[in-house]
Amino acid sequence: MSYCTVTVAGHSIYPPNPISIPDSSSHRKQTISLLQKCKHINQIQSIHAKIIRNGHEHDPFIVFELIRLSSSKFNSIDYACKVFHHTHNQNVYLYTSLIDGFVFSRSYVDAIRLYCQMISESILPDNYVITSVLKACGSLLALREGREVHGQVLKLGLSSNRSIRLKLMEFYCKCGEFKDAIQVFDEMPDCDVVASTVVITCYFDHGLVERAIDLFNRVKTKDTVCWTAMIDGLVRNGEMSRALDVFREMQWENVRPNEVTIVCVLSACSQMGALELGRWVHSYVGKYRIELNHFVGGALINMYSRCGDIDEARRVFEVMKERNVITYNSIIVGLALHGRSIEAIEIFREMLRRGLKPSSVTFVGVLNACSHGGLLDLGFEIFHSMAKDHGIEPHIEHYGCMVDLLGRVGRPEEAYNFITSMKMAPDHIMLGALLSACKIHGNLELGEKIAKTLLDCGKADSGTYTLLSNVYALSGKWKEAAQMRAKMKEAGIRKEPGCSSIEVNNEIHEFMLGDIRHPQRDEIYNKLQELNKILRSSQQGYYSPATETVLHDIEDKDKEWALSIHSERLAICYGLISTKPSTTIRVVKNLRVCNDCHSMIKLIAKLTNRKIVVRDRNRFHHFENDTCSCGDYW
Structure with a gap:
């Protein structure tokens, strides 16, 4: 005799009352193997039809795999629901597979609702379904529902399970209930680095940087994941210098960074302009043969671009064996930032020739390239092609690129007319760009009109006041310039100090x-x-x-x-x-x-x-x- 085993979250489990399969009969194994080899939902549906014809549509092993693959692998949650609801004798494993599918597709309310249905049908939850529904509660910040699940955990005697404890900590942290999270944390074995990492990450999620640092320093033995969580959290909270200090400390401790660590450090280098450290990280990638995939390669391109070495960014792009849309976006945006407009447009055209579908970000990059190069006709041609040829409706940032382009070529009046003809209201960034063009081209009248629009709608920031003050000062209108500074002070808006x-x-x-x-x-x-x-x-x-x-x-x-x-x-x-x-x-x-x-x-x-x-x-x-x-x- 042999048994079919299915896997959830890396753990092998058996459906209840497993059915023995004679060694001579391999039908079920073959069916499950065929399902797992599917590459498209249509293939799943075709095999499902044969399953029904053979009378195996209620086999718990096969149904489990149908639901799991449909919902999580192919993101076809509707199909998975149909399979589930047409199945007799639903058990905790089938519920788990569909709840996992809802969580995977971010349908958290449906996941919680299905869990409640399972409980109402007197089906006892196990470790796997508990962790899944807690993830849904945490993502939805559903504190009341999560507390009820915690109560069931205690009632069923599952509180000693490590996976559940970790998920409970994560749930409470996401909901901002740190007292409860720490209470669960304190019940964990000493020096549990995974548990510490969960709390550190959640502290960072809530902007509690100092708490995260204190906890990190409690942790005696730190693994790569813990160090990476610390670096990532500091980067996400704008603490670039401290993130790089932690990375240096990580090197002193001889802890080898992984791919995610590398990307986090490169992000910090990008934002601080730390080119030399970025170069060292690049050499580390080569020394330890870390794969130059889309993830790492894109981060390197972005780092070199943002640190001022666009030639090296271009070299990284050229040596990458595989490039996706994100990779192309990184180099296009980088070239545009450096004024290499023609090169950016050539890369964009190469991308289209390769059959890659451009994204909204792609067009921001290429339209910025047109703006920095003053390429008016080409810019409008690409702008109009977004909806016409690629099915992408322009967003506010795309309109902003066109306003900037018209301003650059000395047509602020046309830029203003372009704004008034838009289907959406302009944002302060767009109006600020036009105000800047008015300053450069000495168009005081239009500049005052734009500034008034910003002031009246409450969208004026320190840059707006400063720009208008500049416009007045350049025209010798010192009284008006002083009035702008006074209004800025009255509004409680402080000019960001230059650094x-x-x-x-x-x-x-x-x-x-x-x-x-x-x-x-x-x-x-x-x-x-x-x-x-x-x-x-x-x-x-x-x-x-x-x-x-x-x-x-x-x-x-x-x-x-x-x-x-x-x-x-x-x-x-x-x-x-x-x-x-x-x-x-x-x-x-x-x-x-x-x-x-x-x-x-x-x-x-x-x-x-x-x-x-x-x-x-x-x-x-x-x-x-x-x-x-x-x-x-x-």
Whole structure:
């Protein structure tokens, strides 16, 4: 005799009262094997028809596999429901397979409802169905229902089961009931690293960074998953520097990172502009032969793109054996950010030739490329092709790209008409882009109209007030500029402080406006004054500080000083004194680069014979030989 075994969540189980199968008869085994080899729901349906013709439609083993494969593998929950409801003698295993299917398809209410139906029919739950329904309760934040399940766990004597305890902790953490979660946690065996990881992850989910760090430091023996959860949580909460510190500590402890760790660290590098550390991670991938799949490859492309080395991003893309839509999106978006518009469009066309279906993100990337390149006709051609050729209705971000494109080519009035003809209301990002175009092209009248729209609908942010103040200041309307600053103060809106960072010798150095915290501040300011003096000398007399961009009615001398101590200039000066000649300097700034800094950096690049790459809020600027890749529009 032999028995058919089915698997749930990696565990082998038997349906109740297993039916013995004579060794000479392999019909059931063959049927289940055929079902497991199916690659499409249509194949499942075809085999199901034969099962019915052979009178085996109520066989618990076969029905279990039909429901499991239909719901979880092929995401055909409706078909799985039909199979379930036409089956006699439903048991806990069949309920488990369908509840799992509901959870897999994120139909959490249906999963909980089916579990309640099972209980009402006096079918006792087991470990597997309990963990599944707790996941549904946690995802739905259904605290009352989850507590009832916990009560059933205690009543049935299942509370000692480790999987249930872990899922109960996760459920309570998701619902923000940390007291209950810790109570369950305290009942776990000491040094249970998996349980600790569950709580750490949930703390991060709720933004409780310090609690997560404290718990992480309770944990004596940490595995790769625990370290990865810590790094991922810090990254998700914007703690990039701390995430990289944890990764370095992980290396000291000789814990080998896995694929997920690598992607998390690359994400932190991307957001901080930590290129050298990103390069080291890339070398680690090669050294330990971590597969350069879509997951890792896409993260590397994104890291190099965001850290200013688009050429290396392109090389990673070229060596990847397999590329999917996400991979193409990463390189298209990267090339667009760096002003490599033609290359981005060529990659987009290659993607279409390969028969890959572009996504909404693809079009954001390629339309941004058209915008940065000033490719008006091509941009509108691609924009109209979204719905016409690819069945993708444009979203607000796609319309925003077109507004930005019209503004770049000097047509702010057309951009405004384009906005008024949209099927949806414009957001503050789109209107802010148009306001910026009005500032660049000196269209005060339209700029005031756009700003009024933002102010009236309550969508104005610090950038709106600053931009309009700039527009007034450039027109010499100091009274109006002051009024904008006063309104900003009254509204309780604070201007985000400018911050620039530079990586030198694998360390990130951050600078604020007029920063004097750096240990080498004297050398930095000496270099700054040296550059200012040279650029104002008779030999370099083509530089004149853009004092009109300073939004205060003060003396020109004071305005010049206010401009010269911007954070990006301090970061560049530190790069000049701390790196070898001809080394590319890469700076990351959280705000848009001002006009005066942009002009100044072009001259510094020429004077020092350096390439300077600056990433600001909008895009990358590659400064070389008194030119910038943005074409002086950003």
